[in-house]
Amino acid sequence: GQQLNQSPQSMFIQEGEDVSMNCTSSSIFNTWLWYKQDPGEGPVLLIALYKAGELTSNGRLTAQFGITRKDSFLNISASIPSDVGIYFCAAIRYSNYQLIWGAGTKLIIKP
Amino acid sequence: DVKVTQSSRYLVKRTGEKVFLECVQDMDHENMFWYRQDPGLGLRLIYFSYDVKMKEKGDIPEGYSVSREKKERFSLILESASTNQTSMYLCASSLTRDGQETQYFGPGTRLLVL
Numbered sequence: 001g002q003q004l005n006q007s008p009q010s011m012f013i014q015e016g017e018d019v020s021m022n023c024t025s026s027s028i029f030n031t032w033l034w035y036k037q038d039p040g041e042g043p044v045l046l047i048a049l050y051k052a053g054e055l056t057s058n059g060r061l062t063a064q065f066g067i068t069r070k071d072s073f074l075n076i077s078a079s080i081p082s083d084v085g086i087y088f089c090a091a092i093r094y095s096n097y098q099l100i101w102g103a104g105t106k107l108i109i110k111p
Numbered sequence: 112d113v114k115v116t117q118s119s120r121y122l123v124k125r126t127g128e129k130v131f132l133e134c135v136q137d138m139d140h141e142n143m144f145w146y147r148q149d150p151g152l153g154l155r156l157i158y159f160s161y162d163v164k165m166k167e168k169g170d171i172p173e174g175y176s177v178s179r180e181k182k183e184r185f186s187l188i189l190e191s192a193s194t195n196q197t198s199m200y201l202c203a204s205s206l207t208r209d210g211q212e213t214q215y216f217g218p219g220t221r222l223l224v225l
Contacts, residue, residue: 003153031211031212031213033213033214035216040120040219040221041218041219042115042201042202042203042216042217042218042219043154043201043216044216045213045214045215045216048211048213050211088153088154090214092212098156098159098169099144099156099203099214101153101154102153103151103153104153
C-alpha cells in the first residue's frame with residue numbers, strides 16, 4: 001500500500017539534544033498523526049493534527065501540519081533517555097478514512 | 112482514556128492450525144482495524160470494520176478473515192496458519208466525528224508459526 005516518506009530513518013543523538021523528523025507525500029491529507037512505539041508494544045498516539053498550518057505541542061513535543069497538507073514535522077526538545085523508540089507519522093484522507101503510514105524514525109540516545 | 116486490549120501478548124502455533132486473535136475496545140468506537148507489522152515493511156492493514164457485522168479488506172487480506180459480531184470486539188482469524196504469518200499483529204479502534212479521526216492501538220500480539 002501507499003506509504004508516506006518519513007525521514008530520517010534513524011537518529012543517534014546525545015541526551016539533551018533537540019530532535020526533528022518529518023513526513024512528506026505527493027498527496028493531500030486531512031489529518032496527520034504522530035505515534036511512538038516502544039519495543040514489543042503497540043503505537044501510542046503523541047499528537048493529532050486536523051488543520052493545515054496547525055502547530056500543536058504536547059510537553060517537549062511539537063508537531064505541525066504543513067500548509068500544503070502534504071507534509072508534517074515532529075520536534076522533540078531536550079531529549080531524555082525515555083524518548084528512545086520508533087516514531088511513526090500517519091495520515092488520513094477523508095475520501096476513504098484509511099490510515100497511511102510512514103516507515104518510522106528510530107531514535108537512539110547515546111549516554 | 113481509550114483502552115484497546117488484545118487477548119494474547121505472545122502466541123506460538125503450528126502450521127495449519129486455526130488461530131483466533133481477539134481485540135476489545137471499551138470506548139464505543141465505531142471503527143476497528145487489524146494490522147500486521149514486520150521489520151522493514153511498517154504497518155500493513157489486513158481488514159477493517161466500520162460497524163457491527165461489516166468488514167472491508169485492507170491491503171493484505173489474503174490468508175485472513177475477520178468477525179465483528181459486537182461493536183466492542185473485532186476478531187482476526189487465520190484459517191490455516193502458515194510460517195509467513197509470523198508477525199506482530201496490532202488492533203486499533205477509532206471514532207470519526209466531524210471528519211476527525213484518530214486511531215488508538217492495543218499492545219500487540221506477537222505470533223510465531225512453526
